[in-house]
Amino acid sequence: MSYENEQLNEEKVFKDPVHRYVHVRDRIIWDLVGTPEFQRLRRVRQLGTSYLTFHGAEHSRFNHSLGVYEIVRRILDNFKDRPNWNKEQRILCLTAALLHDLGHGPFSHSFEKVFKLDHEDYTRAIILGDTNVNHILRRVDDDFPQKVADVINKTYEDKLVVSLISSQIDADRMDYLQRDAYFTGVSYGHFDMERILRVMRPMEDQVAVKESGMHAVEDYIMSRYQMYWQVYFHPVTRSAEVILTKILHRAKDLYESGYVFKFPPNHFVSFFEGNVDLQDYLKLDESVTLFYFQTWKEEEDRILSDLCERFINRHLFKYVEFNPNLQMSEWMELHKLFQKAGIDPDYYLVVDSSSDLPYDFYRPGEEGERLPIHLLLPNGELKELSRQSEIVEAISGKKRTDHKLYFPKDLIEGLSNRSKTKKRILEILYE
Known part of the structure; x- marks a missing residue:
């Protein structure tokens, strides 16, 4: 039997709070889970700094990746023997689902912004480079790692395969919505996934949903909308992200200026210098990052020390x-007032903006164009979701944006009560 089709002697299961069990029968999946590159995901939280807002949000990219794999496995079981489905793509779909988040770094998106990195580039680098993951994938055939990378990169020729892990209704979103709702303790992210999986049908270039499942899809769209505004964009989480970002910026600026750290930031040097290789990237996870934040609390630099103390002990900025x-x-005046008060506005006065588009219809030619969700009517015709659903039509194409100003209220209140600067700062912030 070829490695691609090799089965374990006995099915392995992971007990999972969201899907009850994650089932593994394929040897390649079991081998991939055991690689150092995949095990590293245990040390990267799924929701970054959200654990400082929702104390249960300690789950990892490892949890989520297994969940996405399990959803795709169930979808493919339902696709078995259906028209338009090529069963030869099964292992490709399962491996791409499992590995889709392999390149995430510590605190994910905040970290990427500071160092101008893209986790998708590192996902490809891990899959295609000299890694344990690559060696396992090559046992299928020499071209297989490239195929997996292409699926994750959304450039694979079979768009139906791509749509399973990257579309407006995919296994990735269906897992993270439910998993993040479970671990944050909120009720918004729950929807009837089992119903959706039962009514999904493979079409030529994407998955469609039978019209009878429309209400379950409406519930999914609304749960995504609610999760973004109640959890992912929570202002306290964003305050922690602002401080995290400023810590990394300050450490980088100090390194570039020749500052001598009490404890050399060896794991960060290549990031500060902008020449990160894959091995340096894989060595850095959230436990390592938080270790440096603990040591930087003791640094002579007042700003770095203060920001690290705020992050570690959750003394966050107000907003x-x-x-x-x-x-x-007002922004320009505040900037000058902070400087006058001896509070560096580059690190202590931050505007942060969040925006989300919960569902979009097809806009050909637009950057980042999104394929819409299609309903499969009883006569075999496909109809775009918002044309059939009044609920989805009401939010289609509507981008919502939110702006907050973050600042250290304690430092402002620490200014002399007779200070005109303090009085004016408070007037602008709270008028």
């Missing part, structure tokens, strides 16, 4: 609603 597009004069 007010603030639209920089409409309040530019």
Whole structure:
């Protein structure tokens, strides 16, 4: 039997709080889970700094990756013997689902922004480079790692395969919505996934959903909308992200200026210098990052020390609603007032904006165009979801944006009560 089709002697299961069990029968999946590159995902949280807002949000990219694999496995079981489905793509779908988040770094998106990195580039590098993951994938055939990378990169020729892990209704979203809702303890992210899986049908270039399952899909769309605004964009989480970002910026600036750290930041040097190789990237996870934050609390640099103390001990910045597009004069005045008060505005006065588009219809030619969700009517016709659902039509194409201004209220209140600067800062922030 070829490695691609090799089965374990006995099915392995992972006990999972969301899907009850994650089932593994394929030798290649079991081997991939055991690689150092995949085990590293245990040390990267799925929700970054959200654990400082929702204390249960300690789950990892490892949990999520297994969950996405399990959903795709169930979808493919339902696709068996259906028209338009090529069963030869099964192992490709399962491995791409398992490995789709392999390149995430510590605290994911905040980390990427500071060092101008893209986790998708590192996912490809792990799959295609000299790694344990690559060696296992090559046992299928020499081209197999490239196929897996292409599926994750959304460039694979069979768009139906791509749509299973990357579309507006995919296994990735279906897992993280339910998993994040479970671990944060909120009720918004729950929807009837079993119903959706039963009514999914393979079409030529994407998955469609039978019209009878439309209400389950509406529930899924609304749960995604609620999760973004109640969990992912929670202002306290964003405050922690702001401080995290500023810590990394400060450490990088100090390194570039020749500052001598008490404890050399060896794991960060290649990131500071902008020449990160794959091995350096794989050595850095959240446990290592938090170790440095603990040591940096003792640094002579007041700003780095203070920011690290705030992050480690959850002394976060406060926030007010603030639209920089409409309040530019107040922003500029605050910047000068902070400088006058001896509070560095580059690190302690931050506007943060969040935006989300919960569902979009097809807009050909647009950057990042999204394939819409299609309903399969009883007569075999396909109809775009928002044309059949009034609920989805109401939010289609509507981008919502939110702006907050973050600042250290304790430092402002620590200024002299007779200070005109303090009085004016408070007037602007709370008027």
